Amino acid sequence: MPYIGVERSTEEPALQTNENEALWLAQAQEGDDEAFASLVEAYQVPVYNLCYRMLGNGNDAEDAAQETFMRAYKAIKRYDPKRKFSTWLLSIASNYCIDQHRRRKLPTFSIEDTPTGDVPEKAISMDDRLALGEERSQVQDLLKNLSEKDRAALIMRYWYDYSYEEIAESLSLTVSAVKSRLHRSRRELAGEWTELQSQTLAAERTHHGSPAF
Amino acid sequence: MDHPLFEDRMHDDDNLPEELQAAWEQVVADIQLAGMAAPAPGFSDRFRVRVAEQRAREERRQAWWFLGINLFLASLVLLVLGLRIVPTLPAPSALLVSWVGTFTQIITWFEVLISVGGSLLKTLPGLVPPSWWASILAASIGLAILWIATLRQYTLPQGAQA
Numbered sequence: 497m498p499y500i501g502v503e504r505s506t507e508e509p510a511l512q513t514n515e516n517e518a519l520w521l522a523q524a525q526e527g528d529d530e531a532f533a534s535l536v537e538a539y540q541v542p543v544y545n546l547c548y549r550m551l552g553n554g555n556d557a558e559d560a561a562q563e564t565f566m567r568a569y570k571a572i573k574r575y576d577p578k579r580k581f582s583t584w585l586l587s588i589a590s591n592y593c594i595d596q597h598r599r600r601k602l603p604t605f606s607i608e609d610t611p612t613g614d615v616p617e618k619a620i621s622m623d624d625r626l627a628l629g630e631e632r633s634q635v636q637d638l639l640k641n642l643s644e645k646d647r648a649a650l651i652m653r654y655w656y657d658y659s660y661e662e663i664a665e666s667l668s669l670t671v672s673a674v675k676s677r678l679h680r681s682r683r684e685l686a687g688e689w690t691e692l693q694s695q696t697l698a699a700e701r702t703h704h705g706s707p708a709f
Numbered sequence: 710m711d712h713p714l715f716e717d718r719m720h721d722d723d724n725l726p727e728e729l730q731a732a733w734e735q736v737v738a739d740i741q742l743a744g745m746a747a748p749a750p751g752f753s754d755r756f757r758v759r760v761a762e763q764r765a766r767e768e769r770r771q772a773w774w775f776l777g778i779n780l781f782l783a784s785l786v787l788l789v790l791g792l793r794i795v796p797t798l799p800a801p802s803a804l805l806v807s808w809v810g811t812f813t814q815i816i817t818w819f820e821v822l823i824s825v826g827g828s829l830l831k832t833l834p835g836l837v838p839p840s841w842w843a844s845i846l847a848a849s850i851g852l853a854i855l856w857i858a859t860l861r862q863y864t865l866p867q868g869a870q871a
Binding site: 529533536537540541542544545548549554557558561562565566569634635638654655679682683685686687689690693 | 724725728729730732733735736737739740742743745746747748749752753755756757759760763
């Protein structure tokens with residue numbers, strides 16, 4: 497059964513700590529399922545967003561987010577309250593998505609679950625894209641060529657405002673490795689963006705039948 | 710998302726060549742525009758269902774293990790008994806005589822046990838202090854409760870435990 501989400505909530509902060517979080521965590525560690533459900537409610541968007549950005553597909557993201565919470569649920573008694581819960585949770589999510597990628601070796605980065613997903617990407621002009629509000633597809637297109645860990649690091653940095661130290665902790669990397677991966681990713685994305693723009697421009701010219709357009 | 714923070718990030722990362730820096734700024738703007746993807750409504754309800762399914766699977770697995778171990782032990786007992794019985798099969802009369810002998814012996818032991826027990830019951834209450842009896846009774850109750858709790862833990866559904 498498909499669970500296609502991808503509703504956008506740009507107004508909300510990426511990670512907002514709930515004042516009841518410590519209480520829910522303590523109760524969940526005592527085996528209180530309702531307290532854990534409150535944690536799921538509070539963190540479903542950040543976890544889903546990370547999975548969606550990592551996997552690029554609504555259904556896969558739903559599965560991955562559910563599995564992340566299931567793993568957290570099973571391991572909640574071993575959770576160290578000194579550690580930030582969101583970091584712990586997103587670390588589980590990113591590692592799961594990295595494993596999924598390696599296992600499946602996804603050949604394409606499908607965006608078929610977006611409302612306009614049936615239309616081939618290259619057939620849409622930049623104007624149409626803007627009109628359809630498809631900038632997010634471009635982001636997904638750009639992310640698809642990064643390696644799993646580079647992608648995870650970039651998402652944590654630019655969607656969740658994580659520090660280098662937090663990313664390093666989440667992905668079991670050193671801080672210098674994180675900096676190096678982010679630098680490489682930025683170069684790569686900027687290069688791809690430039691290339692994408694020139695391709696779109698060329699498509700526009702072909703579409704209008706004039707090379708001088 | 711926090712716009713000034715994103716700008717800070719953007720300028721923080723300005724160690725790219727000039728032509729790429731402009732493109733990178735566009736990428737950051739694009740990320741900002743993409744925002745947070747949210748799951749379809751009812752995510753936590755689906756999680757509850759998933760937990761319930763997982764728990765049911767776990768209980769079924771435990772039940773199969775329990776059944777398997779019991780079947781294995783029962784087979785072992787049958788095998789041992791079989792090994793003892795098979796050699797006597799060619800001579801069923803000898804087996805019958807042996808069974809009757811064993812039965813008679815058990816009855817005799819039982820009678821002796823009853824008579825010794827009866828004598829002890831007559832003499833022990835006077836010899837053993839009442840506090841000892843109370844301790845023995847309490848210990849027996851404790852062991853019985855422990856036994857029942859253990860059985861419940863391994864055989865009944867786990868309730869709300871994680």
